[in-house]
Amino acid sequence: MIFKNIEDAKQRLESNGYICSKTVSTVAFLAGETQKPILVEGPAGVGKTELSKAIARSLGRELIRLQCYEGLDEARALYEWEYAKQLLYTQMVKDKIDDVIAGANNLSEAVDKIADQEDAFFSERFIQPRPLLQAISSEEPVVLLIDEVDKSDPEFEAFLLEILSDFQVTIPEIGTKKAVKIPYVILTSNNYRDMSDALKRRCIHLYIDYPDTDLELKIVKSKIPGIDARLAQQVINSIHEIRKLDLKKKPCTSETLDWVQSLISLQVNELSSEIIIDTLNMICKYRSDADLVRQNINEISQNSGLR
């Protein structure tokens, strides 16, 4: 039992600073119940990564994060043999090796004797666990976040399938390792490319969109408690108007928060079109976007009820 019910999930996420819609809490609850991974999609900055952090906090579990990038391979994601350590150990136990093969009459016997000891060198002692192996072999249940899985290569995606469906990994020298405690797995994707059907089939899908006005207002109020209610409302209204424009990159929730933060440090009590223009750098990250907002500033301020 991870969350008691949907309401419980929502409340616990909220108390850990993540305010979400019912859809999100439903999926979070079900993923815990059925031990299925969640595939979270959505535009950048709507809180995909934040969701997994909040889940980890509310479950009181450790968060293990694997950041994906092009060229990420098993050695970085799963495990690696520690050659240096193996070598060092070999050097140190050299005398012992002499003892082991002391009674051997010929070379092949000596090799056999060493072969009997082989396990000593390919044991877990010399494995350096990377995030995936850590998550699986952890004694305490953890939350595993595989971030921006769409940036990884298709080969790596295929490699993930074994972990996602059976919660096990195969290390050739040692064998198959099953999860001690099944981790709570979250994958995030920015839709840089479409994920394969095989991966999608194994996951519960969750699409997080830009929050609606009420939800975003709630988020702002909880993250920045001291904010004046009227200013918050004005900010949210204008952000929503700006999102309606055809921008290269629409301002996301985290940018709204940054913007509010900067308005507070500028000691702004009331938003106006001039102030929007002056602080545009906080919300528009392309020059063409900023120009577009400037051109439409009258409309924006009118629609969002600014003076």
Next chain:
Amino acid sequence: MINVILKFVACSRAAGLRVSSAEVLDCCQQIEHIDIVDESVFRDVLRANFAKSRREQAKFDHLYHLFFHELRSDTSIPHSDALASVMNQLLNDVQENLAGDEAFPAIIDFLSGNPLRYLEEIRKIKTQEIDTSQGINSSFAPLVRRLEIMSQINAISTAIERFMANNRSTISWENRKAMDSHFKDRLENARRMLREDPEEHMDEFAKGTSYEQYMGELGEKSFFSLTRKEIEEMREVIEQLVRKLKDTVQRRYAKQNRGILDIKKTLRTASKYQGIPMELVFKNKPKRKGKIVTLCDVSGSVWSAAKFMLNMLYSLQDCFLQVRSFVFVSEMAEVTGTFEKYEINKAIDKALKEADINYEASTDYGRTFRQFKKEYMEILNKKTTLIIIGDGRTNYTNPEEEILSEIRDKCRRVVWLNPESGIFWYTGDSRMKTYEKYCNQVRHCQNLNQLLDFIKTLVL
């Protein structure tokens, strides 16, 4: 409950959503954990399992509404056996007395609460609509089909009324009233589904019906017959393809990079392991990139092909050492600078409209070649691929094929892309036959797939 879900899944599949049985199992398992009285939660669970991309979500919402709201009128009817049997009798009667094409049984099914086949029919019309935006005549076909189905619905409606009138005595008053409203609702639903503005379904997300298939069809479409909307979509497709292509190129290099052993680096890493070379380091082969020079005919007859070609080339710029482009009609101008200054799509528009040439003139290949020889011959070397996009229609001026032969001798290869279909190549003022001899390759390039094939051979 399971039955309802299975029915819904069958409908989703009929409407083109891909749902695997594993997903159905997952969904059923998850349903047990929730309170299904709360509808929003129920919908969320179904959606999380059946619509696994943003594209499919709009489609799913539509289907969900249709299945669980619009077709639910049956629950309000008292389910007495007597009524059910009368209803079956009615439907049988209608079926016997009326005939129609394949849509007919689908409508009957729909009336008895099974929308599966009807959905399929509607989907057929929609794919037809997507297929046939080419030409004027054919775009009527889906409309005609709609009308056909509509008239069948009307026929059934009258048949039902007749049946009711004939059997006034045998059916009780309450049943008659219930049946009447029931069928009216259903028929109205069927009509509305048919009438619905197709635009809504072809929007950005909902075309997910069979996205790959749709894109495949777009790829086969001639550049000339693209609508404005399709051109926008093409851009998206091109972006995706380019990304894929770049990935492939990189992977190929990643494998090929393994050259000879890099002794210095190997020794350096070996010092970490007491001088034992545990890791071998190889020298990376430098990437071999070609130079591209494009010569685009931008007269009215060819520019649409040139546009896509340029779009792709410049998106793939990092795969080449250098890309220089020229546009011409009767004289030529270099537009490389435009592409450096502006964002791709804008640059293409500019190049096709605002370069320093007369766009109204008639095409003159000979003159263009002469000018190229005079001004730009030195940019060609043995690493250069020259791509000429044009229909080879010289308007009966001197083709100057000797210059082309000179050009070929100076560069690695000359590729001619002709957006006209092959049968016209040797007719009228087309000098393709003359030019063909001097090109290393002549390609027919009329649609996206052909263009893509070419680009692939170019970068891989």
